[in-house]
Amino acid sequence: MATPSWTAICIGISLLSYAVLYTIVEKLGYYNWANPIKPAGTSTLTCYLMPFFVYPILALIGFQWPSVLTIGIIGILKSLLFSYVIILIVGVLKKQNIRLKI
Numbered sequence: 001m002a003t004p005s006w007t008a009i010c011i012g013i014s015l016l017s018y019a020v021l022y023t024i025v026e027k028l029g030y031y032n033w034a035n036p037i038k039p040a041g042t043s044t045l046t047c048y049l050m051p052f053f054v055y056p057i058l059a060l061i062g063f064q065w066p067s068v069l070t071i072g073i074i075g076i077l078k079s080l081l082f083s084y085v086i087i088l089i090v091g092v093l094k095k096q097n098i099r100l101k102i
Contacts, residue, residue, distance in 0.1 A: 036084075039091035045100040047090045054086065 025031050040047045069078045093099065 037087055039094055040087045043090050043094050043099045046093060047087060049100065050086045050090055
């Protein structure tokens with residue numbers, strides 16, 4: 001509910017995540033682990049807007065996710081897999097030199 005304590009907890013988690021990633025990438029020099037999600041960082045607008053094209057297409061063809069795939073830990077895993085598929089699609093589009101720019 002966006003209470004001050006919840007906000008502080010989220011900021012703390014964000015700062016800790018930033019510190020860990022900064023140490024891994026900048027200090028230790030390990031950056032190849034991020035190559036599978038690189039299109040999300042290099043074509044961010046395309047990656048952000050792609051679900052707004054995919055979901056209407058799924059609705060037009062009448063596809064609905066089974067209810068077991070939308071709840072609990074399985075729903076979270078489905079969401080992670082869907083996000084990765086979107087990143088893969090954006091990577092393919094980038095190789096075809098198709099991307100959105102402002």
